[in-house]
Amino acid sequence: MNDKLELDKRKAFILATVVYEYINTAEPVGSVTLTQKYNLGVSSATIRNEMAELEAGGYLVQPHTSAGRVPSDAGYRTYVDRLMQPETLTKDDARRIRDQFRDASRELSEVVEQTTRLLSGLSGNLAIAIAPSRDSHAFKHVQLIWLSARTSLAIVVTSGGVAAQRVFEWSSDVAADDLTRLSNALNSRFGNRVMEAIGANDVEAVCAELGVTAEIRDAVRSIFATARQTDEPEIAAAGAQNLLDQPEFHDLRKLRAILRIVEEQRTLYDLIADELNADGATAAPDPTPHVRIGHELRADELAECSVVTVPYRFGDRGVGMLAILGPRRMPYGRLIALASGTARSLGDHLSDVEIR
Amino acid sequence: MNDKLELDKRKAFILATVVYEYINTAEPVGSVTLTQKYNLGVSSATIRNEMAELEAGGYLVQPHTSAGRVPSDAGYRTYVDRLMQPETLTKDDARRIRDQFRDASRELSEVVEQTTRLLSGLSGNLAIAIAPSRDSHAFKHVQLIWLSARTSLAIVVTSGGVAAQRVFEWSSDVAADDLTRLSNALNSRFGNRVMEAIGANDVEAVCAELGVTAEIRDAVRSIFATARQTDEPEIAAAGAQNLLDQPEFHDLRKLRAILRIVEEQRTLYDLIADELNADGATAAPDPTPHVRIGHELRADELAECSVVTVPYRFGDRGVGMLAILGPRRMPYGRLIALASGTARSLGDHLSDVEIR
DNA sequence: GCCTGGCACTCCCTTGTGCCGACTGCTAGC
């Protein structure tokens, strides 16, 4: 690849047109097609020369000698960064997004799941969403509920809703009053604190002050740990069957490889969350969609895929991630508009739902 | 099809062997293969005559003139009902099921989802699970929690855990005491009643007795309605990518048709829940797995599929459903054992988790 | 110096053909 190749106006136009045409037709683009379909003012021979140079520059590749040209990763990259027209949401898409969130669930994890379904339906690709880490939620309430002398229910509520709930069975009788006092103490101590900032030590300190049994102390510690749930990020994906429509996935092996990645929550998370962690949960996320193309994804199975990611905010600090995964040959402009539009609406919806 | 054809011992053995062989190889079975691989004591010509009669009787079909035989729906049906050996769980499968439930989640919907993953992994097919209807849960607790003068959090807990939670914003100030009194009244009135038996009227009656505002009354009514959630049954599916391995689904059109069904929660529910509703939630379910084969599923797209369903119990009355969907050419004995073993373990786990 | 028409060449893909192999049904004989 020759990075020094500057694209003059005509080369840029040809490259843009090849990418555009290939995205729409899935067929390698030849010089004659180009001159016939687009008004270039020069002959196909000239285009051939230009295309040869674009290939030498690393922007295009030829599947085989007598075929047309197909964009390379670098070709797509240039297209996305410099050549394509930014798009805005179509009226119809905007309406569907609005409708979806008007009667969306009020429960965080359900909203996230519904959003992947919406986004996969609109985009015709695979949609993925990561819920904001519970560590960034604000603590709202804990309630230890007396069910019987030997059983209690514990519930922890954060700004995202019920974050943990668990029934405990005690080895000795427990008084309802004690549970209430403990609940009140925990609530007044931790009210509105970020979950991340509530450690096991803090919980134990409160328990110690009230002199509750070791059994109850352990129970409370464990319910707070569950509520933080730092280990398993919540992630949802929908629309894998959309990929079947794409000719690049008619090869079953490729399809399988991709589905395997999607099936593994962990790899899927790693794929999408790069930028989430880079930003850090505290910094305000850059709400611009990011595009990663082919090998930029650093996974051989995804060499023919691209991913559009965009963060969405949950309250003041929480950040989640939306993503669209599809073939490199995806309509970038439209998908970027869809992703950022959906992320915005999702953020708005969540600030409605958030417990303040 | 000729229902009067009685299967003598030899015909039965030949049919069983053809089904068995086809299940294992996915290739039409010819008379010579049969005589060579299995000790039949007669020549291939005799087998040919027998197979011709089995075809006339509707048990076998020929994909084309010069091909071997393949079982028909009726052939599989006879195999499943009368010919095959019942299997028990292998030690290895039993261990994996045990391991899974040992550290499974304690939250109902999560358990259901994890179970589909387990069952799809073990069976190598698509696994589906329907959570027991919340109508059959027992009411355990409602708590109206004062967050601020104008906001409250309402939580309804049933035997299945937190069934509903919602933040309400009031148009006028609300006293914490009023919320507590209302919570107590509702709890003592409804304690342990089946959710199904708690109607909007009952809720309103309690509210009227305490003289709460219309706003609060509506809020309570709505949170109870959400908790019952009769409309949208909870359903999970996992392992669709397993179907890619099966040669019958290498045709992308068929695969698409099936994925479309699985994607639609509603159709998926209808597919599995037949027997759930037939039994009624009150009757103790027959814990024997049911098998439906090909056209018995009453869906053209599933003409080449079979489904194994088995109910599992949740507490005394609640019933959910597990299912395995795969090609007709599935190892029925093994899958039946897996399904019923998993259903049993799931039921046991749930009675641990259930709030009593 | 850049552009263009023309041409030879390359390679894929489709179509057609022939052959092999698998399997059946039938018949005559044991």
Place this chain on the structure above:
DNA sequence: GCTAGCAGTCGGCACAAGGGAGTGCCAGGC
């Protein structure tokens, strides 16, 4: 009632031929 043998059928594979799309290059023109 069973069996051996045989003719017939059909799918699938290998192979060759032809068409088509597209390229690179070259010589000539503006």
